[in-house]
Amino acid sequence: MPDRVAIVGVGHTQFRATSPGVSYKELMFEAATRAYADADLDPRRDIDSFVCCSEDFSEGTSIFDEYVPDQIGAALRPVHTISGDGLQGLAAAHMQILTGAFDVVAVEAHSKTSNILTPHHVLALALDPVFVRSLGAHPHFVAGLEMSRYLAESGTSREQCGQVVAKNRGNALFNDAAAYAADLEAEDVLQGEPAFWPLSRLDISAPADGAVVVVLASEARARALDVEPIWISGVGWCSDSFALDSREWGTAAYARLAAEQAYRQAGISNPRREIGFAEVDDTFSYKELQHLEALGVFRPGHAGLATEEGATQLDGEFPVNPSGGSLGVGHLGEANGLQKVVEVVRQLREEAGPRQIPDVEMGLAQSWRGVPTATGAVVILSRE
Amino acid sequence: MGLRRVAIVGAGMTKFMRRALETGRELSWQAASMALESCELTLDDVDGVVIGTGPDCFDGVHMKGEYLSDGCGAWQKPVMRGYVGGGTGVFSPIQGWYHVASGLFDVVLVVAEEKMSSCHPHPQGAFLTIFDNMLERPLEPNLIWIFALEMQRYMAAYGVSKRDIALVSVKNKRNALDHPCAQVAEDITVDDVLNSEVMVWPVNRLDVSPVSDGAAAVVLAAEHVAKRVTDKPVWIDGVGWHLDTAYWTNRDLYYPKYVEYAARMAYRMAGITEPRKQINVVEPYDPFSYKELHHLEGLLLCDKGEAPQLTADGVTQRNGDLPVCPSGGLMGVGNPIAASGLMKVSEIFWQLRGEAGKRQVPGKPTTGLAQAWGDLMQVGTVVVLRI
Amino acid sequence: MTADKEFPGTPLSDEDVSQGKVLITETDPNARYAWDAGIAIGRFLAELKKGRIVGRRCHRCRRTMVPPRMFCEQCFRPTDEWVYLADSGRVNTYSISYIRWDASRVEEPTIPAVIEIDGASKGMGIMHLLGGVKPEDVQMGMRVKAVWKPARQREGSILDIRYFRPY
Numbered sequence: 011m012p013d014r015v016a017i018v019g020v021g022h023t024q025f026r027a028t029s030p031g032v033s034y035k036e037l038m039f040e041a042a043t044r045a046y047a048d049a050d051l052d053p054r055r056d057i058d059s060f061v062c063c064s065e066d067f068s069e070g071t072s073i074f075d076e077y078v079p080d081q082i083g084a085a086l087r088p089v090h091t092i093s094g095d096g097l098q099g100l101a102a103a104h105m106q107i108l109t110g111a112f113d114v115v116a117v118e119a120h121s122k123t124s125n126i127l128t129p130h131h132v133l134a135l136a137l138d139p140v141f142v143r144s145l146g147a148h149p150h151f152v153a154g155l156e157m158s159r160y161l162a163e164s165g166t167s168r169e170q171c172g173q174v175v176a177k178n179r180g181n182a183l184f185n186d187a188a189a190y191a192a193d194l195e196a197e198d199v200l201q202g203e204p205a206f207w208p209l210s211r212l213d214i215s216a217p218a219d220g221a222v223v224v225v226l227a228s229e230a231r232a233r234a235l236d237v238e239p240i241w242i243s244g245v246g247w248c249s250d251s252f253a254l255d256s257r258e259w260g261t262a263a264y265a266r267l268a269a270e271q272a273y274r275q276a277g278i279s280n281p282r283r284e285i286g287f288a289e290v291d292d293t294f295s296y297k298e299l300q301h302l303e304a305l306g307v308f309r310p311g312h313a314g315l316a317t318e319e320g321a322t323q324l325d326g327e328f329p330v331n332p333s334g335g336s337l338g339v340g341h342l343g344e345a346n347g348l349q350k351v352v353e354v355v356r357q358l359r360e361e362a363g364p365r366q367i368p369d370v371e372m373g374l375a376q377s378w379r380g381v382p383t384a385t386g387a388v389v390i391l392s393r394e
Numbered sequence: 395m396g397l398r399r400v401a402i403v404g405a406g407m408t409k410f411m412r413r414a415l416e417t418g419r420e421l422s423w424q425a426a427s428m429a430l431e432s433c434e435l436t437l438d439d440v441d442g443v444v445i446g447t448g449p450d451c452f453d454g455v456h457m458k459g460e461y462l463s464d465g466c467g468a469w470q471k472p473v474m475r476g477y478v479g480g481g482t483g484v485f486s487p488i489q490g491w492y493h494v495a496s497g498l499f500d501v502v503l504v505v506a507e508e509k510m511s512s513c514h515p516h517p518q519g520a521f522l523t524i525f526d527n528m529l530e531r532p533l534e535p536n537l538i539w540i541f542a543l544e545m546q547r548y549m550a551a552y553g554v555s556k557r558d559i560a561l562v563s564v565k566n567k568r569n570a571l572d573h574p575c576a577q578v579a580e581d582i583t584v585d586d587v588l589n590s591e592v593m594v595w596p597v598n599r600l601d602v603s604p605v606s607d608g609a610a611a612v613v614l615a616a617e618h619v620a621k622r623v624t625d626k627p628v629w630i631d632g633v634g635w636h637l638d639t640a641y642w643t644n645r646d647l648y649y650p651k652y653v654e655y656a657a658r659m660a661y662r663m664a665g666i667t668e669p670r671k672q673i674n675v676v677e678p679y680d681p682f683s684y685k686e687l688h689h690l691e692g693l694l695l696c697d698k699g700e701a702p703q704l705t706a707d708g709v710t711q712r713n714g715d716l717p718v719c720p721s722g723g724l725m726g727v728g729n730p731i732a733a734s735g736l737m738k739v740s741e742i743f744w745q746l747r748g749e750a751g752k753r754q755v756p757g758k759p760t761t762g763l764a765q766a767w768g769d770l771m772q773v774g775t776v777v778v779l780r781i
Numbered sequence: 782m783t784a785d786k787e788f789p790g791t792p793l794s795d796e797d798v799s800q801g802k803v804l805i806t807e808t809d810p811n812a813r814y815a816w817d818a819g820i821a822i823g824r825f826l827a828e829l830k831k832g833r834i835v836g837r838r839c840h841r842c843r844r845t846m847v848p849p850r851m852f853c854e855q856c857f858r859p860t861d862e863w864v865y866l867a868d869s870g871r872v873n874t875y876s877i878s879y880i881r882w883d884a885s886r887v888e889e890p891t892i893p894a895v896i897e898i899d900g901a902s903k904g905m906g907i908m909h910l911l912g913g914v915k916p917e918d919v920q921m922g923m924r925v926k927a928v929w930k931p932a933r934q935r936e937g938s939i940l941d942i943r944y945f946r947p948y
Contacts, residue, residue, distance in 0.1 A: 011396070011497070033819025039852045046857075054857050067456035070814035072449040072523040073479040076769040077640045080854035086652060088659065089637040090485060093450075093459050093475040102474060102489070108496035110397050111663065122817070131811035135456035140417075140806045247472045249463050256464075267470055275498075383460045385473075409790035415803060416791060424789035454810050519883040527814075528822050529848055529939045530908055534882040539893045542876030550874075550921050575788050594893075595877035595916075608790065639854055643895045643906040644846070647874065 011110035012228035016239030017391065018114075019049025019225035020352045025189045025340045028124040029219040034069070037120055037221040039081040045223035046083070049237060051114065053083025057225070058112040060084040062091045063099040063119040063344040067132050070125065082118050082223065095119070096222065096348030097377045097387035101245045103226045113231045119345035120221035129217070137382050142254060150214065152381045154206030156259055157296045161208065163260035163310075164303065168208055170314030171295040172196030175212055177323060178292055178331050182338025184324075184365040189218040189340035199295070213295040218340020222348035224355075240355050243372065243390045244278070246271025250384035257384055262297075264386045265304035265376060272374075272388040273306075282307045282328055286370035287357065289350035291378040291386065292335040301376055302330065305388070324365055332357060332365045347377030347387060354391050397663070400494040401620035401627030402487070402779070404433030405740040407610035410577040410728030413511040414607035418453060419465030422507045425609035425733075426467050429503065433613055433623050440613075441499040443468040445475040446486030446506035448731035451520040452513045466505040466611075478637065479524075480681065480768020481775040482506065483610070483735015488633045488777060490614045500616045507609035508730030517605045524770070526640075538602065542594040544647040544771055545684045549596065551648035552699035554687070556596055560587035561705045562683040563600050563725055569712065570722020572752035575737075577728035578604050587683070601683040606728035610736035612743065626747045632664030632778030642770040653692030653767060653774030660763075661694075664778040669694050673778070674759030675745050676716065677738035679767040680723040686710075689765060690718065692774065717755040720745060735766035739777060746781040821849045824863070830937040832929050834866045836901050844902045866900035868927035869948070873897050873906045877916045890916055896925060896945050912944030923947050 021044025023029075023037050032040075046053055053060075062078040071077065075091035078084065092099055096119040103115035126132055130148055137143045137152075160166065173196045182191035194212070202210030232239040246268035251257050269281070278284050288307065292298035299313035307328060308316050316322060322330035333339055333353035342349055354373035356362045372392040379385040406428025408414070408421050416424065422445075430436060445466050450458040459475030466473070476482060476489040483506050490504040510517040521537035548554060561584060570579035582600065590600040620627035634656040638645065645651075657669070666672050678689035687701035695716065696704050704710055710718035721727055721741040724734045742762035744750040765776045797803050818826055821837065825848060828835040837860040838845045839853035845864050846853075853860050875894035880886055892911040897904060911919060912928065925945035935941040 030817050033817055033822060036819045036851055065457055066450045067812060071527055072451045072520065073769055075478050076524065076772060079637050080639050081852050083857040085639040085854040086636060086655065088635050090635060091477050093477045098474050105492045105496035105498060109492050125814050125816050127813040127815055128811050132456060135454060135810055139455055139808055143808060144806065248470060249468050249473045251469055252460050252463050263470065383457060385460060407788065409788050409792065411790055411792040413793040414790055415793050454808050516884040522882045527816050528818060532938055532940050533910060535893060536878060536880050536882050539876060539878055543874045543893065543895060546876055547874045593880055643908050644904060646904060
C-alpha cells in the first residue's frame with residue numbers, strides 16, 4: 011500500500027461567462043486532454059479509475075453519470091460520480107489509491123451554469139422543501155443572514171469584505187483563464203447594487219463555464235513518470251447540519267473540522283507559519299474571511315484586519331486566492347475545488363507566471379459547496 | 395493481494411413501500427439506527443458516512459445528499475454521496491470499502507435511501523430526464539422502452555421465450571413472501587405474468603419491479619474493530635465496478651459486458667477463479683425479470699444463453715445448487731432505486747451469518763455476491779462477501 | 782435479522798393522500814435549461830434540417846460513428862472527419878409501447894427502435910420510432926428508411942425525421 015499520493019497532471023479549459031460553441035462533453039474532453047498530456051498518460055491504458063463530480067439539477071439531466079465516461083477516456087472502465095464538489099472527488103481518488111488497489115485515478119468536474127435558464131430557482135430546490143422553500147425567498151438570503159451574523163460576531167466590516175473583492179478580481183488580471191478580472195476598489199463594492207443585505211451585487215461571485223481534470227498517482231507511479239509530483243499531505247471534508255435552524259451561523263464549522271483532519275494528517279500545528287498560501291472559497295466576499303478564520307490562519311475577527319493590512323495580497327505574508335478565487339475566476343459550481351487545486355499545483359511547480367508567489371513549499375485549497383449547504387473540504391499539497 | 399480487510403458488521407432496513415409516511419430523512423434515520431443497533435455501535439463510533447441515493451428529480455430536491463445527511467448520521471462528519479444510477483445500492487458499500495481500506499477510517503456507516511413517491515403524477519415520468527437532452531428526450535421515451543429493447547435483443551440472441559423469463563418473476567415474488575419488508579410478494583404463475591397487461595412489449599406488468607420508498611444501511615469496520623464488535627464479521631473480499639459508453643445505441647445489448655468486467659475485477663481481488671463453484675449464494679439486480687438471467691450470464695455464473703435453463707431446472711431456487719435472489723429481489727421486495735441494491739448486500743450479509751430466517755438457504759453458505767446495475771444499461775457494480 | 786423483528790416504515794394508501802389524511806407540501810420545480818449543442822451535435826442537427834444524417838470518423842480505429850462526436854472514446858483522440866451517411870438502415874432491436882413517458886396509457890402503440898444507420902460502422906445505431914408499419918409486422922433486422930418532415934417544417938431536431946418505415 012502506498013504511503014503517499016501525488017498529483018501528476020492538471021488540465022482545464024478557459025473559464026468564461028458563456029461557452030456557446032461547445033457542449034459540456036467537448037469542454038470535458040479539452041480539460042482531460044490537457045491533464046493527460048501534462049502527466050504524459052494514456053487514459054485507455056494508464057488510468058485505473060475515474061471520479062466525476064456533478065449534480066443532476068446543475069446539468070438538467072438525471073443520472074448524469076451516464077454521460078461522463080466517453081470524453082474523459084473512461085468508456086468501459088471503473089468510473090463513478092459523486093454528488094459533491096471537486097475536493098470531495100479528489101478525496102475519493104486519494105482513498106482509492108491508498109487502498110493499494112489502484113495506482114492512477116483521474117478526477118473531473120465542470121460547470122455549464124450558462125445553460126441553466128433559471129439558476130436561482132434551481133438553487134432554491136436545494137432548500138428544505140417543507141420548512142424553508144415555502145418562504146418563497148431567493149436562496150441567497152441564506153448568505154445574507156450568515157454574513158450579518160459573521161460581521162457582528164467577528165467585528166469585520168463591509169469595507170474589509172469589499173477589499174477581498176478588489177484583491178481577488180485584481181489578482182485575476184494576472185490569470186488568463188479567469189472570467190472576471192477587474193480593477194476595482196472596495197468602495198465600488200460598497201456602492202454596488204444592494205442584493206441580500208449586507209451583500210451588494212459585487213460581493214457575490216458570478217458563474218462561469220469550464221472544466222477541470224486532475225490526475226493522482228501512487229508514489230511508485232509518480233516517481234516512474236517524468237513529472238514533478240506534488241504531494242497530497244492531508245485531506246479532510248465535513249458536513250455540518252443541513253437544517254438552517256440547527257446551524258452555527260457565525261463560524262464555518264465544516265471548514266474548521268475539515269481542516270483539523272487535513273492538518274492532523276499533514277502534521278501541521280501552525281497553518282499560518284507552515285503553509286505558504288491558500289486558495290479558499292470566496293463564493294461571497296465575506297466567506298474568504300470567515301473561512302480563513304475557520305482554517306486557523308487568522309484568529310477570529312482578524313482576517314478582515316489582515317486583509318486591510320495587505321497580508322493576503324500576492325506580495326503579502328500569506329497570499330490568499332492568487333488565482334483570483336471565484337470572485338475573479340468565476341464561480342464554477344462543483345469544479346471550484348479542482349480549480350483551486352490547479353492553482354496550488356501551479357504555484358508549487360513555479361508555473362504561475364505573473365502571479366507566482368516566491369519560495370512556496372506548501373499550499374492549501376479549501377472549498378465550500380455553496381448555499382444552502384454547510385459542506386466543505388480541505389486539501390494540503392506540498393513539494394518534495 | 396495485501397489489501398486491508400474490511401467487514402460488514404451490522405445491517406438494517408425499512409419496509410419497502412409504494413408510499414411511505416416518513417420523509418427521506420426519516421427513512422434514512424430508521425435504517426441507519428437499526429444498522430448501528432444491530433452491532434451495538436453508536437454515532438460516536440462512526441468516523442465517516444457514505445450516502446447512496448438516486449435521482450434528485452424524484453424528490454424535487456437539488457443536492458439531495460445534503461438534505462439527507464442529518465438523517466444519515468452525518469452531522470459534523472466527513473460524508474460523501476456516490477451516485478451511479480441503479481448501481482448505487484451496491485456501489486455505496488464499495489465506496490465505504492475504499493474509505494476503510496485506505497486506512498483513513500475505521501468505522502463507516504453506509505446508508506442508501508430512495509423516496510420515489512414524492513414525484514407526481516407518477517415517478518416513472520421523472521425518468522424522461524435520464525435520456526440524452528438533444529437526441530432522445532424529444533422522442534418522449536418511457537424508461538421501459540429501453541428495457542424492452544434490451545430484453546428483445548436478449549431473447550433474439552438465444553431464442554429465449556417470455557415463458558422462460560416469467561419463471562424469474564414467479565420465483566422471486568414467491569421468495570419475497572418470507573421477507574418481512576416486502577412490498578409486492580405474492581404467489582403467481584407463469585400464465586399470470588403472460589396475461590398481465592402489456593406495458594412495452596415484450597415487457598408485461600408482472601415482468602417489472604414496482605416504484606418504492608425505502609432505505610437500507612450497513613456498518614463497515616476495519617479488521618481490528620470488526621473482530622471486537624462481532625464474532626461473525628462478513629468480509630468484503632472483492633469489489634468491482636465498470637461504466638460503459640453513454641452511446642448505448644452503439645452497443646449490442648444482448649450481453650452486459652460491463653457487468654462481466656466489474657465481476658472480473660471483484661473476482662480477481664477475492665481470489666475467485668471458478669465463480670460458479672466458489673460462490674454459494676447470489677443476489678443479482680432484478681428490476682425486470684429478464685435482468686436476472688442477463689446478469690447471471692454477465693457475472694460468469696453460467697454460459698451465455700444458459701441462464702434460462704438454469705432457472706427452469708430449479709438450480710436458482712433457494713434449495714437449488716446456486717440460490718439466486720433468496721430475498722425475493724426487486725421483483726418481490728420492491729425497488730427504491732438505491733436502497734434495493736443495499737438490500738441485496740444486506741441479504742447476503744444475513745445469509746452468510748445464518749440470520750436470514752425463513753429465507754435462509756441451506757448448506758451454510760460462506761461466499762456470496764451482490765450486484766447492481768443501472769444508468770442507460772451501462773453500469774455494473776459487484777461485491778463478493780465471505781464469512 | 783430474526784423473524785420476529787419489527788421493521789420500520791409506515792405505508793400509506795392512495796386514499797391517505799387523495800383524501801388529505803396526511804399533510805402534504807407541494808412544489809412545482811422551475812428548472813429550465815438551454816443546452817449548447819456544441820460542435821458535433823450542432824452540426825448533426827443542422828444537417829438534419831437539410832434532410833441529411835452525418836457521422837464522424839476516427840482514422841485510427843477506423844470507426845464511422847453516429848451520433849457524431851468530436852472525440853473517439855476508444856482511442857481517446859479527436860475524431861478526424863465528417864462522413865455523410867444514408868438515411869436508411871436495419872432494425873437492431875425494437876419494442877411496442879402502450880404507455881407514454883408519464884406512464885399514462887395510449888390506444889395506438891408507438892414502436893421505439895434502435896436503427897443501425899447505413900454508411901456507419903456495424904452496430905452504430907440511433908434511437909428513433911418506426912412508423913407506417915403494423916407492430917406485428919416488424920422484424921428484427923428489417924430494412925427501414927427515414928420519413929422526413931417537409932423541408933420548411935424542419936427545425937434542426939431529431940424530430941425532423943418523423944419515423945423510419947420499412948422498404
